[in-house]
Amino acid sequence: MTQSSDAMLEKLANRDYQYGFVTDIDADSAPPGLNEDIVRLISSKKNEPSWLLDWRLKALARFMEMLENDVEPTWAKVEYPKINFQDIIYYSAPKQVKKLESLDEVDPQLLETYEKLGISLSEQKRLHGVAVDAVFDSVSVATTFKGELEKQGIIFCSFSEAVTRCPELIQQYLGSVVPVSDNFYAALNSAVFTDGSFAYIPKGVRCPMELSTYFRINAANTGQFERTLLIADEGAYVSYLEGCTAPMRDENQLHAAVVELVALDDAEIKYSTVQNWYPGDKDGVGGIYNFVTKRGACRGKRSKISWTQVETGSAITWKYPSCLLQGDDSVGEFYSVAMTNNLQQADTGTKMIHIGKRTKSTIISKGISAGRSSNAYRGLVRIQPGATGARNYSQCDSLLLGDRCSAHTFPYLEVKNASSTIEHEATTSKIGEDQLFYCRQRGISEEDAISMIVNGFCKQVLRELPMEFAVEAQALLGLSLEGSVG
Amino acid sequence: MSDGVPMLEIKGLRARAGGAEILKGLDLVVGAGEVHAIMGPNGSGKSTLANVLSGRPSVEVTAGSVLYQGRDLLELAPEDRAKEGIFLAFQYPVEIPGVSNAYFMKAALNAARAHRGEEELDGMDFLEFARKKMKLVEFDEALLNRAVNEGFSGGEKKRNEILQMAILEPRLAVLDETDSGLDIDALQVVANGVNALRSPDRSAIVITHYQRLLDYVVPDFVHVLADGRIARSGGRELAHELEKKGYSWLEVAPPVEAAAP
Ligand SMILES: Nc1ncnc2c1ncn2[C@@H]1O[C@H](COP(=O)(O)OP(=O)(O)O)[C@@H](O)[C@H]1O
Ligand SMILES: [Mg+2]
Numbered sequence: 177m178t179q180s181s182d183a184m185l186e187k188l189a190n191r192d193y194q195y196g197f198v199t200d201i202d203a204d205s206a207p208p209g210l211n212e213d214i215v216r217l218i219s220s221k222k223n224e225p226s227w228l229l230d231w232r233l234k235a236l237a238r239f240m241e242m243l244e245n246d247v248e249p250t251w252a253k254v255e256y257p258k259i260n261f262q263d264i265i266y267y268s269a270p271k272q273v274k275k276l277e278s279l280d281e282v283d284p285q286l287l288e289t290y291e292k293l294g295i296s297l298s299e300q301k302r303l304h305g306v307a308v309d310a311v312f313d314s315v316s317v318a319t320t321f322k323g324e325l326e327k328q329g330i331i332f333c334s335f336s337e338a339v340t341r342c343p344e345l346i347q348q349y350l351g352s353v354v355p356v357s358d359n360f361y362a363a364l365n366s367a368v369f370t371d372g373s374f375a376y377i378p379k380g381v382r383c384p385m386e387l388s389t390y391f392r393i394n395a396a397n398t399g400q401f402e403r404t405l406l407i408a409d410e411g412a413y414v415s416y417l418e419g420c421t422a423p424m425r426d427e428n429q430l431h432a433a434v435v436e437l438v439a440l441d442d443a444e445i446k447y448s449t450v451q452n453w454y455p456g457d458k459d460g461v462g463g464i465y466n467f468v469t470k471r472g473a474c475r476g477k478r479s480k481i482s483w484t485q486v487e488t489g490s491a492i493t494w495k496y497p498s499c500l501l502q503g504d505d506s507v508g509e510f511y512s513v514a515m516t517n518n519l520q521q522a523d524t525g526t527k528m529i530h531i532g533k534r535t536k537s538t539i540i541s542k543g544i545s546a547g548r549s550s551n552a553y554r555g556l557v558r559i560q561p562g563a564t565g566a567r568n569y570s571q572c573d574s575l576l577l578g579d580r581c582s583a584h585t586f587p588y589l590e591v592k593n594a595s596s597t598i599e600h601e602a603t604t605s606k607i608g609e610d611q612l613f614y615c616r617q618r619g620i621s622e623e624d625a626i627s628m629i630v631n632g633f634c635k636q637v638l639r640e641l642p643m644e645f646a647v648e649a650q651a652l653l654g655l656s657l658e659g660s661v662g
Numbered sequence: 663m664s665d666g667v668p669m670l671e672i673k674g675l676r677a678r679a680g681g682a683e684i685l686k687g688l689d690l691v692v693g694a695g696e697v698h699a700i701m702g703p704n705g706s707g708k709s710t711l712a713n714v715l716s717g718r719p720s721v722e723v724t725a726g727s728v729l730y731q732g733r734d735l736l737e738l739a740p741e742d743r744a745k746e747g748i749f750l751a752f753q754y755p756v757e758i759p760g761v762s763n764a765y766f767m768k769a770a771l772n773a774a775r776a777h778r779g780e781e782e783l784d785g786m787d788f789l790e791f792a793r794k795k796m797k798l799v800e801f802d803e804a805l806l807n808r809a810v811n812e813g814f815s816g817g818e819k820k821r822n823e824i825l826q827m828a829i830l831e832p833r834l835a836v837l838d839e840t841d842s843g844l845d846i847d848a849l850q851v852v853a854n855g856v857n858a859l860r861s862p863d864r865s866a867i868v869i870t871h872y873q874r875l876l877d878y879v880v881p882d883f884v885h886v887l888a889d890g891r892i893a894r895s896g897g898r899e900l901a902h903e904l905e906k907k908g909y910s911w912l913e914v915a916p917p918v919e920a921a922a923p
Binding site for chain 2: 608609610611613614615616617618619620621622624628629631632633634635636
C-alpha cells in the first residue's frame with residue numbers, strides 16, 4: 177500500500193456521519209432503570225391486553241435470572257465495558273397531544289427530521305411503491321400508504337396498533353420464532369419492547385409495494401427495543417426494507433431489537449436492511465451497540481426467506497439473521513456486506529437450520545475492514561437428521577483496506593444427515609497496489625478506484641437489494657453507482 | 663506536435679525498485695508519429711521503464727528527467743498522465759472482481775473526456791463506440807460484460823489491453839510484451855490495434871522479446887535495453903540481427919551512449 181492510498185483510505189474511513197443531529201422535541205420518558213414497574217408502565221401506555229403484560233413479565237423474570245447468573249454472551253469477537261442495565265431509559269416517546277388521525281397531524285418537527293434523513297413521510301413526495309413505518313425512539317410516529325394496502329387485505333402498521341387490531345395474530349405468532357428465553361438480549365427485548373412494525377400478507381397476495389421501517393434513535397440514554405413481526409400467509413410475497421440512524425453522542429446507546437418472520441406454504445419474504453447507526457467517532461467514543469436477534473421460520477413447504485444486509489454503522493454489531501428451514505423444499509438465503517472503520521467491531525453472520533427435506537440455503541458474506549476495526553463472520557449450518565437431500569453453499573470473503581484492521585471467519589458445521597451437500601469457500605484479500613495502479617493508469621482517480629474495487633467486491637450482495645436501497649447502500653459505502661452498462 | 667517538440671524525451675534516467683537500482687542512466691527520444699521498439703534480455707529493466715513512464719508508485723526515480731510533449735512528466739500523478747494520453751498495455755493485466763469490463767472502460771474513457779472538456783458518454787453511446795473498436799481487435803462482446811480480466815485466458819487479457827488502447831486512443835502508447843504468448847492471429851490483432859493509431863501526432867513504444875511482432879508493426883527505431891541502459895539503437899534491421907545472434911554479442915560490443923535518433 178502506498179502512502180497516498182493509505183491517506184485516501186484514512187479519508188474514506190473518516191467521512192463524517194451525516195445523520196448525527198438531534199431533534200429538540202418534548203419527550204415523555206420513563207425514569208431510567210429496569211424493573212416490573214417499568215414493564216407495567218410500558219404495557220399500560222400501550223393499553224395492552226393482560227396476556228401480553230404477563231408475557232413481558234415472564235421475559236423480565238427470565239432476563240433478571242440470566243443477568244444474575246451472568247450469562248451475558250461473551251463468545252462474540254467484540255469487546256466493550258459491561259453494560260449497566262439500570263442506567264438505561266426504557267421508554268421515551270415524542271409528546272403527542274392527541275391520537276393521530278392522519279399524517280397531517282404528525283408533529284412538523286418529526287416530519288422535518290425524517291425529511292432530513294432522506295425519508296419523506298408525505299405520501300405524495302414518497303418514491304412510488306414504498307410504504308414507510310417511521311419509528312422514533314420508542315414509538316411508531318407514522319405509517320404511510322396504509323389505506324392502499326388495506327384494500328388488498330394487507331395489514332401494515334406499528335406493532336402497538338397491531339396488538340389492538342389483530343390480537344389473535346400477535347398472540348399466535350409473537351415469540352413463536354424467537355422464544356422469550358432464546359438469548360440474553362431477546363429476553364430483554366421481550367420484556368421492554370416499545371414498538372416496531374407489523375405486517376400480515378394474506379393468502380395468495382403479492383404485496384404491491386415495498387414495505388419499510390425507518391428506525392431513528394433520538395433521545396439520550398435511551399435504549400431502543402423494537403419488535404418486528406412479519407407473516408406471509410400461503411403463497412404470499414413481501415419485500416421489506418429497514419433503515420436506521422442515530423444522533424452522534426459520546427455515550428454508547430443500546431439497540432436490542434427482535435425481528436421474527438414467518439413464511440407459510442409457498443410464501444416468500446425478502447428482508448433487506450441498511451444499518452447505519454452512529455458508529456462512534458474515530459477514537460471509538462460513543463456509538464450504538466447493535467445487539468439484534470433476527471430469525472425467520474420457513475414454516476411452509478417451498479417457502480423462502482431471504483435476508484440481505486448492508487451494515488456500515490454501529491460501534492458494535494452483534495447480529496445473525498437466521499433461517500429455520502422447517503418446510504420441505506424451503507429455501508433460506510443470507511447476503512451480507514459488513515463494513516467496519518476506525519474502532520468499529522462487527523461480529524455478524526447467520527444460522528441456517530435445515531429441518532425439512534431438500535431444504536436449501538445460500539450464504540454470501542462480504543466483510544470490509546478499514547482503520548483499526550475488527551470484522552468477524554460467524555455462521556452456523558446445521559443439517560438435522562430429517563433433512564434428507566439438504567444443500568448449503570457458503571461463501572465468505574474479506575477485504576482489508578490498510579494494515580491495521582482485521583478479519584476473522586468462524587464457520588460452524590453440524591451435519592446429522594449424510595445425504596446433504598455442503599460447500600464452503602472463504603477468501604481474504606487486501607486492496608492491491610496492482611489493482612489501484614491498473615485503475616489509475618486508465619485515468620480513474622484513486623478514490624474512484626477504491627470505490628470501484630469495493631463495489632465490485634460487494635456486487636453479489638448489492639444486486640440483491642431493491643433498486644432505491646441499492647443506491648442508498650452504495651452511497652453509504654462511499655461508492656459510485658455503476659451505470660446501466662454491463 | 664508539428665513544432666518539433668518530441669513526444670518523449672528521457673535524459674539520464676535512474677530508477678530504483680525493490681531496493682535495487684534498475685535503470686542506470688537511460689536516454690531516449692521518441693518523436694511525434696514514431697514507433698520505437700525496445701528489446702532486451704529478461705530483467706534488463708524494460709517493464710521498469712514502462713512503470714516509470716506510467717508512474718507506478720513502487721518505482722522510485724532517483725535522477726534524470728522525462729519530458730512528455732515538453733512537460734515534466736514525473737510530477738504528474740498516474741491518473742493525470744493517463745488523462746494526458748499515456749497508455750500502458752500491462753505485461754500482466756490485473757483482475758478486478760465484480761467490476762464489469764464495460765463499466766471500467768466507460769469510466770476510463772469518461773475520465774479522459776472530462777479532462778479534455780468533452781461531454782461524457784452515456785451507456786448507449788459508449789456501447790456504440792466500443793463496438794466499432796471491438797471489431798477492429800476482434801473482441802468477443804461477451805467479455806465486455808464479464809468482470810475486468812477475471813477468468814480471462816492469457817490471450818483474452820492481452821486483447822482486452824488492446825481494446826482499451828483502441829478505446830482510449832492514447833498519444834503515447836507503451837506496450838509491454840503484449841505479444842508474448844500470442845499466436846499469429848492474436849499478434850495480427852495487436853498489430854492492427856497499434857497500426858490503427860499510427861498518425862503524425864501519436865507515438866508508440868513497443869516492448870517485445872521477439873522480432874516477429876515487428877513484421878506486423880514496423881518500427882521506425884529499435885533499441886536494445888541491457889543492464890538499465892540503452893545499449894544499442896538502430897533501424898528495424900537491428901531486430902533481425904538480434905534474432906539471429908541473440909543478446910550475448912551485445913556484451914562485447916561497446917555500449918552506445920545517448921542513442922537518440
Ligand atoms: N518491485 C520490484 N521489486 C523487486 N525487484 C524488482 C521490482 N521491479 C523490478 N525488479 C527487478 O528489476 C529487474 C528488472 O525488472 P523488469 O523491469 O521487470 O525487467 P524486464 O521487464 O526487462 O524483464 C529485475 O531483476 C526485477 O527482478
Ligand atoms: Mg517485463
